[in-house]
Amino acid sequence: MKENRETAERRLPRVLVAGVPLVAGLVVPLSKEERLHVRSRRLKDGDTVVVLNGKGVRARGAIAEKGSAVLLLPLEESPSPGSPGSPVGEPHVRVTVALACAEPARVEWAIEKGTECGAAGFVLLAAERSQKSHVVALKARLPRLRRIAEEATKQCDRSVVPGIEGPESTGDFLRRVRGAESASFLVADPGGVLLGVAGMPRSPLLLAQTRFAQTVRSGVGGTSAPRPPDVLLAIGPEGGFSPREISLFEENGALLVSLGPRILRLETAVVAALTLLVDPA
Numbered sequence: 001m002k003e004n005r006e007t008a009e010r011r012l013p014r015v016l017v018a019g020v021p022l023v024a025g026l027v028v029p030l031s032k033e034e035r036l037h038v039r040s041r042r043l044k045d046g047d048t049v050v051v052l053n054g055k056g057v058r059a060r061g062a063i064a065e066k067g068s069a070v071l072l073l074p075l076e077e078s079p080s081p082g083s084p085g086s087p088v089g090e091p092h093v094r095v096t097v098a099l100a101c102a103e104p105a106r107v108e109w110a111i112e113k114g115t116e117c118g119a120a121g122f123v124l125l126a127a128e129r130s131q132k133s134h135v136v137a138l139k140a141r142l143p144r145l146r147r148i149a150e151e152a153t154k155q156c157d158r159s160v161v162p163g164i165e166g167p168e169s170t171g172d173f174l175r176r177v178r179g180a181e182s183a184s185f186l187v188a189d190p191g192g193v194l195l196g197v198a199g200m201p202r203s204p205l206l207l208a209q210t211r212f213a214q215t216v217r218s219g220v221g222g223t224s225a226p227r228p229p230d231v232l233l234a235i236g237p238e239g240g241f242s243p244r245e246i247s248l249f250e251e252n253g254a255l256l257v258s259l260g261p262r263i264l265r266l267e268t269a270v271v272a273a274l275t276l277l278v279d280p281a
């Protein structure tokens, strides 16, 4: 059976050339990590790849210079299996996860799976109950965490690599985002209101969706791409957020949301919440 172009394109290896304008004819040297990736995939000069700049732009390319560079081919319109107007693989709702510092292996898992589930970005929170040693270790591991997000972006066929910031204290985070033009601010808390369409008929999520629909409508015919709405989602450390942090969140307009009657590990909570918030039906 003949494969359609979208399926064929999905099978092509992804190569990331962060921050480079994707202009046909350019030969772009690959980073050390991408050269290793090309070698591990046994790609040869001339093999076709999908090139991502990590900011939503993608092009076709061909491996060149003995696997150490990529030649950019004329840009083709690629079909968008996601929302019309969004870059390929990017969700309807931009959810930034404020993730409390915890055991580094759990945070790595949360970033990998959270990227696959469509997180727009991550902010690491040095929460009151985060262990100091975890905060220090995660700060030192930021390059590795960013690399995990890049690999997951390529693997799951997204176009934008989620940024990873922090660690910063809950107070500093709130000062920074206060007044930001974010649509909704949710804090995952087992005692909160059940997150889900049935449980939240007037939820901030629905408000976010409505705003998104308005943005898309007003963006039709415009020159710039419509900007999806923002949801901030905070996930606590192993011991949960402290009562003081919960009060601070509430003072800043956050809604406490429950993910159901079981207590989830923080990395499971990231996946469960994103599944409900990103790409709602």
Ligand code: SAM
Binding pocket: 187, 188, 189, 190, 191, 234, 235, 236, 237, 238, 239, 240, 241, 257, 258, 259, 260, 261, 262, 263, 264, 265, 266, 269
């Ligand atoms: N004993 C802590 C508590 O009661 O909050 C459990 C912490 S849990 C291991 C880590 C984080 O995952 C929590 O702070 C919360 O943000 C999120 N979480 C876990 N289970 C949840 C649930 N059922 N509903 C909402 N959030 C949950």
